[in-house]
Every structure is written in structure tokens, then in C-alpha cells.
Amino acid sequence: MSFPPAIRRKFWGRDFSSPVMLASGTAGFGEELLDLQCLSGAGAVVSKAVTFNPREGNLPPRLLETPFGLLNSIGLANPGVYHVVKHLLPAAAGLPCPLLINVAGESVDEFADVVSVLEECSVHIGYEINVSCPNAAEGGAAFGVDPDVVLRVAQGVSKVTGRPFSVKLTPNGGDMVQSAKAAVEGGASAITVCNTFLGMHIDWETGKCVIKRKVAGYTSPALLPLVVARVWQVSNAVSVPVISSGGVSRGEDVLQLLAAGAEMVQIGTRLMRRPFAAGELMDEMKKLTGE
Amino acid sequence: MSFPPAIRRKFWGRDFSSPVMLASGTAGFGEELLDLQCLSGAGAVVSKAVTFNPREGNLPPRLLETPFGLLNSIGLANPGVYHVVKHLLPAAAGLPCPLLINVAGESVDEFADVVSVLEECSVHIGYEINVSCPNAAEGGAAFGVDPDVVLRVAQGVSKVTGRPFSVKLTPNGGDMVQSAKAAVEGGASAITVCNTFLGMHIDWETGKCVIKRKVAGYTSPALLPLVVARVWQVSNAVSVPVISSGGVSRGEDVLQLLAAGAEMVQIGTRLMRRPFAAGELMDEMKKLTGE
């Protein structure tokens, strides 16, 4: 690698003028962003999670801001893969940048089942296989802590699609490097590092949690060093590109993640605060690097 | 549990007027604090890590502050257990509060070996078995991710001491609940949740890290929700008390951790900034609860 890292990237055989991807769950299905000019500066969009059946999502309140970060308990709310294929993806055809579809499931087979249905569409360039949502399983446990399960999920997906896919891992337990290796063995063409860290807030006066499932996914710019470390570990261990996810709030954060070994860099929470974050980050990066 | 949680605690059969423990590695061996009036308000002190042989610690620089937290790469610097027993512990005899000795090792047997030697002394009430330092093993991996290893370490320690001990777990991989259960099965009388999160900072312009081992232990008040979640998970899974470690900067943070299920609450980074943090936190808590 050369330093400072280049802003233009090659990923999955395509040229990207921006390394910034809009993270799953914070950019709808892209179609909602279409008219909003939020995609200027974005290299790619990742859809919110799609499951086989419709999911209402978790009981509200689903968000809680703590002094230095945000807890979310969305719970993979989505209308199910058939509705997505019929009603949401056609609208995404006009996106000015590539779309990845984030796929979630509750069993090893569900991932491949969802992907099979999505194969009817041609608007997306690939998938992000979300084996790591902390807001679905009971107690915040995630699927992707077991490399064996990750392997089987990846193998299942490989069988039903020729498109590239990234496997999005959890930082909440297990061994991310082993899971990443298993994903690659199963056919993954990238690893997303990583989903949200498990977090919780309790009202000490009452012992109650605003969020009904108690544990939730925590995001914060203060988590950047945790993500940098994990991106560095995983990118040194696997041959496929790493997509970072987490902790970005400034242009130099994106550059740091690229320097740590990420090929592309997702933004989630920042995008929720700044709809035009992708363009803003690109401006900051260009100023910093002179590129 | 009743809410708001009581500030006075019972732990290991003793009465504590303060739940605040000074965390390992940020309070020397207690003896250095003796004349410093830093112990007013502290319920207990945990010594820095003791290993069998002397350890120089990692190459400097050992600290790096990021915008929202601190990376440390101390590397268990300590003069070895024999020196500790002979020269440091006698001075700690006059401590106004109980002392726990933090014990680290590079093999399953080393923990019991260190404890055996420490058994000669009577100044400490028990141990904290540190199977989780991210700054010792290569690449930041920690011992305590494998419940089986944790079980054997705990069993080894149980054999050589009648004093109570807590096992300090890592949040960097593995399954903390399973490791906690293994520790209890092996005879642990408490679980410390948890050691530092693995973090890293890279200079994007050069690709270099200030910290030579690259990955380090990261602490920040912004990590509080991560620690709350893990304290809640572990305290619901085991019958022994949980000692929290991480994320505290305000009195209400201590109360929140108690509400999440911690019996005692450690402070590390805050103590480094505020030598009299224990007393300051106690004042804040008393004001908040009226206790």
C-alpha cells in the first residue's frame, strides 16, 4: 500500500471515484435518497436488511442517544423480500451509484433463500450478508460468532448467485479473523468489518431501559479505534477486500481506515446526522490529500 | 435489586462504604497512593499486574490519546512476583482500604505459580486473575477467550489459595458469558467485566503507528454503554458478584453500572486524570441519591 491512500478505488472489478459507502439501515433502499441529492459523493449504497418474511421490527422506542453515542434497536424492520423485489428495487434502478443488498436471516438457509429471490433483479451489483445484527436474536447474540455457521451461510449464498458478496461480521464475541477466513472459504468476495457493538443504557433511578430489548447496537465516533484495529486484523488475514463499517465522522477517519487496510468505507450514524455526509467527507479528504 | 442502588455494598463478606475500586494498572501497588490522599472514597485498590518474572513492558511510546479516548500499550510492566512480595507489598500494609492483587501470566500454570508466591503475604484480601490483557500476547489476542483455558486457570488458582479471586475477562472475542461460567466452575468468587477493548490508531499520511505493537488497549467514557451491556449479561448468568471495569467518568455512571448488576465498580482512566476521582465520584453519587 502507498501512503497517503488513494481516494479512487478499485473494488469488485469496478472503479469507484469515492470509497464512501452508505451503510445498511441508514440509507433505506437507496430509492428514497434518489431525489435527495444525498448520493453525490457516495461510491455505493447498501440497502437496509432484507429478510424472507416481512418483519415489523422491534417495539419502539428504537433509538436512545447517550452522552457519547447512539443506541439503536430497529430489529431488521423490512417488508420482506418479495415486496422488496416488486416495489422497492425497480425504483432503485436509476441510482447514480452501485447498490448492494443487505440480507439477513434467522437460519442458515434463509440467507440463500432471500438471495435466490433477489436474483430475479438486476439493479444490484452484489450482496452484503448480515450474519451479525445485534437486534434480532434474543439477548443480542449474533449468528456470525461461529465460523462454522459463517462458512455454511457463505457456501449457501455462493450456490445461488454468481454475484459477489461481502459477509458482515460481528465484533460481539467469537473470533472475527476466523469468521472472516470461513466466509472467504465459503466464497465471500469481501468482508464487512463490522456491525454495531452491543450496548445498553439503564436508568439508575428505576432500573428500567428505554429500549425494550435492553441491549441494542451502539455507534459512536469514539469507536473509531476499535474499528481500525479490527479492519487491520482482518485485512491482514484474508485475501479479499475489507469494507469498514463504524466510527466515521470526519474525512481523516475515512483515510485512516483506508490506511488500516479497508478498500471501501461505510458511514451510518454520520449519514443520519448529515444527509450529505458522503459529499462532505469527499471534500474533506480531497482537501487533506490534495488528490 | 432495589432502585436507586445502594452506595454501601457487601462484597466477599465485607462491608464497603464505597463501591469504587481503583482499577489495575492505574493505581500502582496502592503503596504509592498511600501518602497521596487518593484513597479517600475508594472501596478497594487493585494492584497493577504481577507476573512470575520481571517484565520491562512494551517499547515506548506506550500511550496515545485519540480524539475521544486513550490507547495504552503498557505490556504488564512489573518487577516480578518475588520483588513485589519483598519490596512493594510490605509498604501496602498500611492501606486504608482492602487490596486485591492483579495476576497475569503467559501460560495456564503461571497464574497459580504467581498466586502461590503471593500467598506468603497477608496484606491482600484476594486476587484479580487477569486472563485478558490485550497488550501482552502477539496481535492483541487474549488468553481468556477460551472458556476451557479460563476453567483451567481458575482451577489452578483455587488449588493454591483459600482467598477469594475475581477473573477479569476480555471483551475482544470469545463468549464472555461462557468464560464467566467457566471461571465460576473453576472456583472464581467474582468476575471482572472487563479488560480494555482492542484499539488502534494509524497515521494515514505515513501508515505508521505511534504505538509499536500497533494494537493497544482502548479506554473512553464513550465505551460506558458497551460495559453496561456486558455487566448486565454476565451478572444475569452467574451467581458470583460482578465487578465492572470500564467507561466511568461521572457519579451517575457508577450508579448505572450498579443498576446493571455490578457489585463493585472500577475506575481506571478517570483516576489517571483525577487522582482524587474516588472521592469526587462518591460526592456526586451522594448528591444524586441523597444517601
Add this chain to the structure above:
Amino acid sequence: MSAIRDFDCAVKHSEQMLPGVVRIVFDCAEIASAAFPGQFVQIEPSPDAFPVTRRPITINRLTKNGFELLFDVVGRGTELMAEMKPGDMVRVLGPLGIGWAIDPGSSWLLIGGGLGAAGFQFLMDSVVSATVLIGASSSDRVIPLEACHVVTEDGSLGGKGLVTALISEKLLDETDSIAVCGPVAMMEAVWNTIPEKHRDKVQVSTESRMGCGWGVCDGCSIPVSGGGYKKCCQEGPVFPGVEIDWKRWKEAGL
């Protein structure tokens, strides 16, 4: 959804209007000319990293060259907003959401609880005829609105009692549209007081903890009748009262 726009707005005026309640005026012709009653803006409380999200506040009224907000200081975000001084530049996203559905020429009954009446001025300025009922805990929680009927729980202003006491069959008969805004418990009490046959007239302005404010995060769910949720920020914040699943909404809490 129409395009959203993010502006650096200058603070024109700021004052404490009631204890713990701040009135702030921003200059921004673009937001003012695009806004409808019942819409809100997303304020960035600080250019710093924290808080990580914005804070949603209803547009209380339009001013000559901008808009006015009224807000309660309840936490860190609103504390930072209370410190904003004339001349400060603040990031404001808006106008956002769907406001009151206004039929031309219709006569309105506005029922507000405390600071829930923040926003009513804009609505009053936009309709031909409006009767306003306000309930509040005490006089220092009552927003000054013209010709409104006030009750307070402690009797410190107007009659003593709850706003539901001001609702009469006669008022409901005379009105085409009913706007309700306030704490969930107050809104539910109002809803329960209004007889079945008048309920189709009712619109409620909902609140929810928000992430984005522009429809992408699915964080601001309001439980709707028949199951499922709608997004407060994009499909609301104003909803027909009949659309709300009051039971599940009350259980949710804020």
C-alpha cells in the same frame, strides 16, 4: 418525498420565554417559504461530535425572513440549543415531515397540552377560524396564544382542571377539523373524550425519538391501527387520529 435541504441558519433572536422554555428565531428564507404548519426542522445542537444526532423541533410560526421555534430544555441537546446566541450559525435541516391537512375554509379546534401547543401559531395563521383550548400543569407552562381558553392543573391560570374539561359537544359540532398536540397521555385522554362520530375530524401531532428525521433509519416508529408502524418523521408527524394505535403507542413510551 421531496428533496431535503440542509442550511446554515443564523440565529436572529433567542430568549427564555417561560421558565425552562426557549424561544429562538432563525433567519432562513428558504425554509420559511417552503414550510407548512405542523412540519418540523432538525437542529444540529453543536458542530462538535456529540450529540451524534440532531433534535427535531416543530416550526411554531414564520417570521419575516425565517421561522420561530419554542422548546423545552430537557436534556443535553436542548441545553446546547438554549446557549445559542444571535449571530451563531446553526445547521438546520428542513422543513421536514407532513403537517396538518388543511381544507380551505374549514373551521378548526386546536387542543394543546403544555408545550404541545408549540406549533399552533403557524396553524392559526394559516386557517380562517380557530378555537384554541390549552391545558397545562401551571401558568408558567402556557404558551401565549391569542384568544385561547386555558385551564391549568394547579389553577394558576384560567380554570383549574384538565383540558378535556373544555371540550364540549357544541364545540365539536361547530368544528370541521380538530388538531391535538401534547404529551401522549394528554392526547389519549382527549381522544377518549371525543365521541366516535367526531373522531374522523381529529389529527394528532406525534412525537418519537428520532435518528435521521428524513425517513431512512426506521427509528421513529409510531404504532398504527391494524398493526405495524409508520414513520413519525416522514409519514407524520401529523397523523389522522384514527390511524394511531393508541394502546400500543401509550405502551411504547418515549
Add this chain to the structure above:
Amino acid sequence: MSAIRDFDCAVKHSEQMLPGVVRIVFDCAEIASAAFPGQFVQIEPSPDAFPVTRRPITINRLTKNGFELLFDVVGRGTELMAEMKPGDMVRVLGPLGIGWAIDPGSSWLLIGGGLGAAGFQFLMDSVVSATVLIGASSSDRVIPLEACHVVTEDGSLGGKGLVTALISEKLLDETDSIAVCGPVAMMEAVWNTIPEKHRDKVQVSTESRMGCGWGVCDGCSIPVSGGGYKKCCQEGPVFPGVEIDWKRWKEAGL
């Protein structure tokens, strides 16, 4: 170690003394009366959560009722310190560490690199006789000290060259103690310039990234001759030059 004390000190005066260099004076009779030359204080840059640690700064001189610091603005912590205004209350821990070992009546040679000379005034005020040599990149990096010999790399003040050029056998012979303070590379060059037989006279003021500043965290290690480390904050910051393992120290970097 003696007791440490933490004070809320009022800022008495603050100014930009050189480009990017701030002079700040704090009121604090306790710190002033306890301080020795070469000691430092730990400043809390902000009462907020971040930065999480303090910033160590050498006491440059005592004032009537307090002490003066000179510092370079190099990052977030010193940026916040540069914003401190007269009247602000700031948390200051100190005095900390072990300063210069001063034999009564001894004559001193002070060799400073740029801002490394911050602290020399206090030492000069405490010894009977002192000759001062200062090297800096250019004139706007030279701290005003009485009767000192200056060279700059760009020749903008004094001769053009490095501070090592000012060191002569004669000066070294005439002196009992030699104080060196500046960037590591400059200190090493000075050390290498000083002949073996004079090296026992040399004391160096070290710097290290600090956590606590009072000896508990083991974060501020300085490599010492014969292996191992000493704590900059507690066993230093001033060390005999012969105690430093110059090779390992230079490799460490800051």
C-alpha cells in the same frame, strides 16, 4: 513521593508570545511556594469528557502569586489551553516530578532547543550564575531570555547554525552543571558534542507522552542505560545525562 495536590487555578493572564506559542499565567500560591525548577504541572485542558487525560507543561517561572507556562500549540489539548481566558478556572495538578539537581553556588550552562528553553527562566532565577545557549529553527521560535547566546537554523536571529556550534571546551570547563532541554534529536546532538569527561555534569529534561503524571500508570517510560525504563513523570523529568539510554530513547520517538 510527597503528597500531590489538585487545584482550581484562576487564569491571570494569557497571550500569544510567539506565533503558535502561548504564555499563560495562573494564580496559585500553593503551587508557586512548593515548586522547584524543572518541575511540571498537569493541566486539564477542558472540564469536558475529552481530552481524557491532562497535558504536562513545565513551570517556566514563578510569578508574584503563581506561575507562568509557555507552550506550543500542537494539538487538541494545547488548542483548548490556548483558548483559556483571564478569570477561567482550570484544574491544575502539581508541582510534579523531580527538577534540576542544584548544588548551592554552582555555575550553570543552559542549552536549549526552541521551546525546550521553556523552564529555563525558573532555573536561571534559582542559580547564582548561568550562561544560556539557545538554538532554534528561526527567530520566532526563540523565547526571550536575558543575556543568552542564540543561533538559528535560518540565521534570522544570532548566528546561523545549530546550538552545538556554541558549545566550546572553555564553556564546559568553566561550568559545574549543564542543563539540556529540547527535542530529542537536538539533545542527542548536544550530548554527542560534549566530551566524555564533562558528561557527568549534564542533566537533561525529558519528555514523554503522559497518562497520569504522578507515577501510577507506567505510561511515560524513558529508556535508561543498562536496560529497563524510568518514569519520566516521577523519577524525572530531569535525569542525569548518563542515565539515559540515548539510542533506545531516540528509537522510541514521541
